[in-house]
């Protein structure tokens with residue numbers, strides 16, 4: 001599974017001392033700094049642009065700036081952000097009709113390319129072709145535009161679904177992620193963790209960063225130990241384990257909790273996502289439901305190895 005990366009979101013920092021705040025986070029163990037760029041159109045707020053990033057890069061040369069572009073014209077800012085020292089450029093799928101073209105523009109500058117989806121956008125909107133073209137997929141766990149919002153646990157099935165489909169792509173979560181909510185993200189398979197308020201406002205950011213990393217690392221070890229690494233195999237049959245108590249509970253939770261953009265049950269892990277597919281396949285085969293047909297129509301088969 002991809003490496004665990006902790007990226008404090010500077011939105012919660014003391015923006016008047018941004019250089020110092022970024023240095024402080026790197027010294028406390030952060031891998032990346034998550035830079036929120038808002039244009040006042042895609043989201044109702046305006047927060048920083050390329051000149052500020054350039055100033056940070058000059059003062060903190062070893063920084064990896066993970067630039068989250070909450071903007072309506074993502075292609076417009078690619079060159080400026082690259083010249084300012086941006087290392088990764090995340091655009092919103094909702095902001096473009098041609099995501100592959102935006103990826104091409106980003107990659108031409110040498111930056112890593114990443115695509116974000118809002119809470120209302122299903123994971124199925126990320127095509128295989130797009131996922132193969134990007135370095136990372138960002139699943140927003142709040143509506144973008146402001147820090148300090150409540151984590152939307154009901155969106156974890158999207159993370160599990162994407163992790164099941166793309167075992168080797170970085171999957172980032174952003175919004176309300178904190179020591180209290182990290183387990184949901186880690187169990188679903190997220191490996192790039194953005195946290196603003198929980199880290200910058202902590203008494204010990206170092207401890208919080210270490211905790212978030214430890215939780216993700218432990219979840220990844222669990223997933224590997226339980227042979228939950230998911231391999232996409234176009235020739236394989238779907239293989240699922242017997243139903244167990246956990247799966248039953250997840251199904252009950254799911255029937256009570258399907259919400260905006262969630263396409264699979266609440267509480268999903270990559271493993272339970274595959275079980276979910278398997279159940280849908282069995283139902284379809286027995287004539288109880290035609291839903292799985294949509295997946296077979298796409299030629300999708302998945303197996304646990």
Ligand SMILES: O=C(CO)[C@H](O)[C@H](O)COP(=O)(O)O
Pocket residue numbers: 009011012034036068142143144145146147148149174175176177194195196197198
């Ligand atoms: O993209 C964002 C908001 O649009 C922020 O990065 C996000 O909300 C992080 O802040 P917090 O951890 O305080 O919720």
